[in-house]
Every structure is written in C-alpha cells, then in structure tokens.
Amino acid sequence: MDISSSNPEAAVSFSNLGHAYVPDTWIFRRYHASVRKGEIFAILGPNGRGKTTLLKILLGAIQPCEGTLQIDGDVAFVPQLFQVSFDFSCLDMVLMGRARKVGLFTKPKASDLNAASAALERLGIAHFAELPFHQLSGGQRQLVIFARAIAAEADILVLDEPTSALDLQNQQQVLRWIYALSRQDGLTVLMTTHHPHHALAVADQALLMLGCDRFDIGPAKHVLTKEALSALYNVTMARARFQHRDRSMETLVPVFEACPDRTQLLETRGVSEVNSTIM
DSSP: OEEEOOOOOEEEEEEEEEEEEBBTTEEEEEEEEEEEEEEEEEEEEEEEESHHHHHHHHSSSSSSEEEEEEOSEEEEEEESSOSSSSSSSSSHHHGGGGGGHHHOOOOOOOOHHHHHHHHHHHHGGGGGGBBBBBOOOEEEEEHHHHHHHEEETTEEEEESSSTTTHHHHHHHHHHHHHHHHHTTTEEEEEEEEEEEEEEHHHEEEEEEEEEEEEEEEEEEEHHHHEEEEEEEEOOOOEEEEEETTTEEEEEEEEOSSSOOOHHHHHHHOOOOOOEEEEE
C-alpha cells in the first residue's frame, strides 16, 4: 500500500483502492474518494458488496491489495455489534476509548475520567456509568460504544451502521450527535448505513457501492436519487415530501411489494410519490 498526502484538506482519501480475499476475485477495485476534514461521508451498498472490507482497510485492520490511502488524524471506531466476556461497567468501557492517551501500564488520570463521564453525559446516559455493560440491551450498548468513541477525542469517527440496534427515537438522537460532532466539534465522520434517509439527513457526501469496479460518489443530495437507490438495492424507492414544523422537507423511502393487493391499489391510483405531513 502506498500512503499519499496529496490533499492537505482531506482527512481521508483513497485512489484506485481494491481488495480481493481470493486472488483475481475482487471484492471491489478502482474505488476513489476524498473526504474533507469535518465532513460526513456515507457509504451505502447491499450486503456482500464490500462495505465492511472497506472499513477494515480505512481502520488499518487489513492492507488493500492495490491503491493508495491517506489518513490524516487519529481514528475511533464504533462497530455494529459489541460484546465483552468480562464484567466491565459502562464507565470502564468508555474509559477504554482513552487508551491511546493513557498508554500501557498506566492508570487513567482524573482528566481521563472526566472525559469519559462527559461523553456519557453528552449522550444522556450518565446514569449508565456504574451499570454492567453486558446487562444492557443491544441499543444501549451501542450508545455506550458511541460514548467511548467520543471520549477518545479522535479526529475521525468510523461508524458501522451506527443506528442498526436503536429504536426510532435513539436513531434520531444519534443522527443529531453525528451532525453536531461534525459541525460543532469538527470531526470527520465515515459511516455505513442501509438507511438512505439517514444519509440524506446528515451526510455531505455519499458513496454507492454498485459493483466490483462500479460506484457513484458525490454530494449526498445528488447521488442519493430514487433511480440510483432502486438500482442499488433492487427495491422500488419513492420520494416522500412532507412538512415538518415550518420547513418543507423530502426524503426517500422503500416501497416493499410484499402484499400484491396493496401494490395493485397504489398502481391503480397512479401513486408515484408519497406525500405526508408531520405536525
């Protein structure tokens, strides 16, 4: 792997990136992107397309088979699922995010404890501090691991489907935190997601992993179209326009055709767009 530094404004950039676990059987190749500092970058693609492999390369867990990569800053990772075998408290789990600053064979200082407590407080879960991590629900664990990433005080956050285990209210809250960390704290955020409407809500750029050497990248509002997402997931997508408080907004939603009678009803009515109002 060649480490380049051609773009000083980029927190993460890669060019002609490719990886194959089996020789000549490429997961993806010739991928390129440049993510500026403070941007939110969403990665979308169906299962098996290589999203996790791409994240592992960005995290340095595996070396790509070809291409160049630049990472400018410290990276913190929030995995999709996280389990531990030992009886750690939630505060202990968040303190682990300070490992780079604490160092080996050194106890956390008061500043580390303060940073961990502040991260829990920021996410509204300070009351989790002394609870055993393994007793929490999957969604609650996700919030604690998110707090651990914040406590790390990294420059770049890599999030693997950060809302996958969360209910709707916490999905909204996590999206707000992601946006705030980008805009207020200046963090660069790279996130995979199966929810295009989440990417539309917060992302500056989006990468659609269309195939081995086929991808689309650009501003989220231009890349995340009804046609592109329908082709990406092989599912009909519809554009939803709605009024939220005093703002007119729109997003994209899937139209699941599990019930033929309902699908036929929509077709006979000539419904091509979903219009709703949120009061």
